[in-house]
Amino acid sequence: MKHSLLFILLSTPLLAASYKVEDIKFPxxxxxxxGGIDFAPDGTLFVVLRRGDVMRATPAADPTQWKWKLFATGFHNGCGIDAVSRDKVRVTQMADFTEATDTNNDGIADQYRIFAAGWGLSGNYHETNTIAEDGKGGYYIAIGTASHNGPTAEHTLGEYSKFGRRGRNFASVKWRGCTLYCDSKGNLSPFCFGFRMHNGIHQDSSGNLWCGDNQGDWRATTPLYHLKKGNFYGHPSALVWDERWPEGKDPLHTYREDLEAYNEHRTWPSVQIPHSEMNRSAGEPHEIPKNFPHFPGQMLLPDNNSKRITRIMLEKVNGKFQGACTHFLNGGGLRSGNHRIRFSSDQQQIYIGQTVRGWGKEAEGLQRITPSGKEPFDITAFNITPQGFKITFTRELERELATKDLKFKSFTYQSKWTYGSPQENRIDNKVESVRRLSPKTVEVTLDRFKPGRVYQLDLEELKSKEGDKIQNQLFYYTANQLP
Structure with a gap:
C-alpha cells in the first residue's frame, strides 16, 4: 500500500500536465x-440531476458563461438520459423509463409519458438504473440491486422473491441485478444476469456492449465486463429472475457452498482492475472516439470514489476480450464522484458528470477535460504473447530497456460472498529477456507465465528520446487466456 500511495503522489503532476480540467458551474x-449526461444531435448538452431536474445548455468555451435552462422536472433519482433531440429526452428513473417532450417549442417539456416499464422497485435507495443506446432506436438498461443498508418497503412494485431478498446486495424484485433490452417500442426483455451495481453501460463503435461494477459482495475487485446475451456475470441474487434457474433453489446458498461450480457458471471480467491502486468504484465505461487526440479506440472508466479515470487497452485473445489498465487522469483538478462520460460533438473534449451519493466527501457537478498538448509519453499498447508481453510506447525510448527496468508480479482474485477479496497466490515473475522490436516496441519474456492471473508491471522512471518522463509507471494486465 505504501508503494501505491507513493506512485499516486509521484504520478499526479505528469498526468495533470497533459490535461486541463475545468468546472462547469450550475446556477x-x-x-x-x-445522474446522467448526453448531447443532443444539435450539440445541446442535457444533464439529469438526481434531485429530479433536467437542465440543458449550449456549451460555451468559457466555463463560467454557460446559460443553463430548466427543461424538465419531477424525476425520481434519474441516472440515465438519452437526448433524442433538443426538444425530447428519455430518462431512466427508479421505477421506469420516461420520455419528456417540449411540444409547443417554449423550451420546457410539457408532455410526459412512460416509454418503458416492468422492472421491480422495493423502495430501497440503491436501485438506480441507467442506459446505453443500441444504435437502432432501442436501449440496454442496467438495473441495479438493493443494498442491505436500506430497507425493503412493505408494499413493493412488481413480483417479489424471498431468495432474491437474501444477501448483502439483493434482487428481491423483478429483474434487479440484470441488464435488460428495450426495443424501439419500449418492450422489455432480460438480456443478461448477475450484476451488483453496474453504474454505467456502453456500446462501442463495433457494437460491443460493456459495463463495470462495484467491488463488494461477489465482486473481488472492480471489473470490466463484455456483455453477451444470456450470460451470468457473477452476482448470484439476480439468478432468481433467470427463467433457466431452477424454481425454489437459493442461488446464494448454492454458490456459497460450491465456488467451483460458481466459477464455471460465471463469465469472468475481461479486465480485473485493482480496487485501491486503480479504480475503487466503476462508473460508465466509454470508448475514446477516433478523432480524440490521445489513445483513440481505447476505453475510459471513471472512478466514482476517487479523483481518477482509468484507461483500458483491450485486445482479443482466442476470440475473447482481455487487456491492461492504467491511469488516464489521476488528480490534476479532477473531483471524485466521477461516473458519467460524454465526448463533445467534435470529439476533442471530455465531459464528466459527478455525484458521490453520500459515500464520501462532497464532490458533485460537471467538469470538462481538454488535452493540453501532444499525446503523453506512455504505454499505448499492451499485448500478450505465449511467453510474456509485447509493449508499445507512444514515443521512441531514450535508450534500450534492460531487464531491471521492468518488474513483474502476478496474482489471482476469487469473488465470493465477502465484501471484496484480497489478491491471492502472489508471485514474482522474473523478466528473462527484453527484446527491442522497433524504436517504440519491446517484447518481454517472463518466467512462470500462466493464464488465469493478473500481471502487475512496475516500470522504472523511463524517458523518451525527447527527454519526457513516462506518464504512468504502474500497469495491470488480466491474462484470462494465452494466445
Whole structure:
C-alpha cells in the first residue's frame, strides 16, 4: 500500500500536465448531483440531476458563461438520459423509463409519458438504473440491486422473491441485478444476469456492449465486463429472475457452498482492475472516439470514489476480450464522484458528470477535460504473447530497456460472498529477456507465465528520446487466456 500511495503522489503532476480540467458551474439554486449526461444531435448538452431536474445548455468555451435552462422536472433519482433531440429526452428513473417532450417549442417539456416499464422497485435507495443506446432506436438498461443498508418497503412494485431478498446486495424484485433490452417500442426483455451495481453501460463503435461494477459482495475487485446475451456475470441474487434457474433453489446458498461450480457458471471480467491502486468504484465505461487526440479506440472508466479515470487497452485473445489498465487522469483538478462520460460533438473534449451519493466527501457537478498538448509519453499498447508481453510506447525510448527496468508480479482474485477479496497466490515473475522490436516496441519474456492471473508491471522512471518522463509507471494486465 505504501508503494501505491507513493506512485499516486509521484504520478499526479505528469498526468495533470497533459490535461486541463475545468468546472462547469450550475446556477446556485440547482443541486449539482449529476445522474446522467448526453448531447443532443444539435450539440445541446442535457444533464439529469438526481434531485429530479433536467437542465440543458449550449456549451460555451468559457466555463463560467454557460446559460443553463430548466427543461424538465419531477424525476425520481434519474441516472440515465438519452437526448433524442433538443426538444425530447428519455430518462431512466427508479421505477421506469420516461420520455419528456417540449411540444409547443417554449423550451420546457410539457408532455410526459412512460416509454418503458416492468422492472421491480422495493423502495430501497440503491436501485438506480441507467442506459446505453443500441444504435437502432432501442436501449440496454442496467438495473441495479438493493443494498442491505436500506430497507425493503412493505408494499413493493412488481413480483417479489424471498431468495432474491437474501444477501448483502439483493434482487428481491423483478429483474434487479440484470441488464435488460428495450426495443424501439419500449418492450422489455432480460438480456443478461448477475450484476451488483453496474453504474454505467456502453456500446462501442463495433457494437460491443460493456459495463463495470462495484467491488463488494461477489465482486473481488472492480471489473470490466463484455456483455453477451444470456450470460451470468457473477452476482448470484439476480439468478432468481433467470427463467433457466431452477424454481425454489437459493442461488446464494448454492454458490456459497460450491465456488467451483460458481466459477464455471460465471463469465469472468475481461479486465480485473485493482480496487485501491486503480479504480475503487466503476462508473460508465466509454470508448475514446477516433478523432480524440490521445489513445483513440481505447476505453475510459471513471472512478466514482476517487479523483481518477482509468484507461483500458483491450485486445482479443482466442476470440475473447482481455487487456491492461492504467491511469488516464489521476488528480490534476479532477473531483471524485466521477461516473458519467460524454465526448463533445467534435470529439476533442471530455465531459464528466459527478455525484458521490453520500459515500464520501462532497464532490458533485460537471467538469470538462481538454488535452493540453501532444499525446503523453506512455504505454499505448499492451499485448500478450505465449511467453510474456509485447509493449508499445507512444514515443521512441531514450535508450534500450534492460531487464531491471521492468518488474513483474502476478496474482489471482476469487469473488465470493465477502465484501471484496484480497489478491491471492502472489508471485514474482522474473523478466528473462527484453527484446527491442522497433524504436517504440519491446517484447518481454517472463518466467512462470500462466493464464488465469493478473500481471502487475512496475516500470522504472523511463524517458523518451525527447527527454519526457513516462506518464504512468504502474500497469495491470488480466491474462484470462494465452494466445
Amino acid at each position: 446556485p439554486s440547482v443541486p449539482p448531483e449529476v
